[in-house]
Amino acid sequence: MWQPARLAPPPQKFDAPRALWYPLRPPRQPHSWRPPDCWRGTRGDTSIKKAAAKAPIQASTEYRANSDIRAVSVRVIGADGANLGDLLLSEALRVAREADLDLVEVSPNAKPPVCRILDLGKFLYEKSKKDKEARKSQKVIExxxxxxxxxxxxxxxxxxxxxxxxxxxxxxxxxxxxxxxxxxxxxxxxxxxxxxxxxxxxxxxxxxxxxxxxxxxxxxxxxxxxxxxxxx
Known part of the structure; x- marks a missing residue:
């Protein structure tokens, strides 16, 4: 006698909550990419230029003057070229202030260092002028x-x-x-x-x-x- 084929039993229902059916994923993070620093400042970004503009400009000089001198005692040459001998730095600064001039260290390697009382701005200007003339006089052979x-x-x-x-x-x-x-x-x-x-x-x-x-x-x-x- 014909009998219908047996069907497989229906799958058992998964009783776990739906939230546990799939692996949990962290929430999507917002887009946070930013260009490297080497790209910045080329177009539209003036932050680097502004920061550079705010940086203080320090006068560069190869001579120490006044409070920048580190020696305790110095040998002082007066404004007229006279040798005033070895003085404490505080005393040499006082003499320079009384003459309304600067105390400039011209020979830092001497013992004690040699300083001159003079106008620092005028001294640097004359030195740069001499250096410029010396460079002009140098003959460069090509x-x-x-x-x-x-x-x-x-x-x-x-x-x-x-x-x-x-x-x-x-x-x-x-x-x-x-x-x-x-x-x-x-x-x-x-x-x-x-x-x-x-x-x-x-x-x-x-x-x-x-x-x-x-x-x-x-x-x-x-x-x-x-x-x-x-x-x-």
Missing amino acids: IKEFRLRPKTADHHRSFKVRDARKWLLDGMKVRVRIRFRGREITLPEVAHEDMREIVADLADVSHVESEALIEGRTMIMMLAPGIAKAPA
Whole structure:
């Protein structure tokens, strides 16, 4: 006799509260990303600029003056250049105040340190003026360079020599550099011959300051402006 198939029993109901069916998750945090400090201040953010503007500007000087002097006793030179001898710092400051001038430490490494009574502002101005004039008087010699290869064509080398002549007449030094490639390093006499020809072409406006030497795969020679003096 036919009988219906048995069905599986229905699943048992989960009696736990619904809140325990799924794992708990923390509440979503609000968006808190902010750009790194290196990005800030480039556009629209002026906080860094404002902070820098509020920073006090301190006068930088290489001389200690007045209350900045740390020595207990100092050797004092008066405003007229007279040596006032060794005085306590408090006494030296009193003398400077009476003259309405400053006490400036000019030789801190001396024992005791040497101080002068003078006008600090005027002293620093005159010193900066002298330093500026000294920098102007210093002659800076510029070094130019041209490069060649062994067996460089004569017409190509003539252009290089022409430029070197102009530089030498302007008071510049010229570095001649010959670069070896491949097996050219086995024929240094060819590069020496090129160097001798360059020296001969520029002999009327220059002299050899350093002879041609090989450094690695390069031969270098230095020419200086002016004709070499004949030995006495």
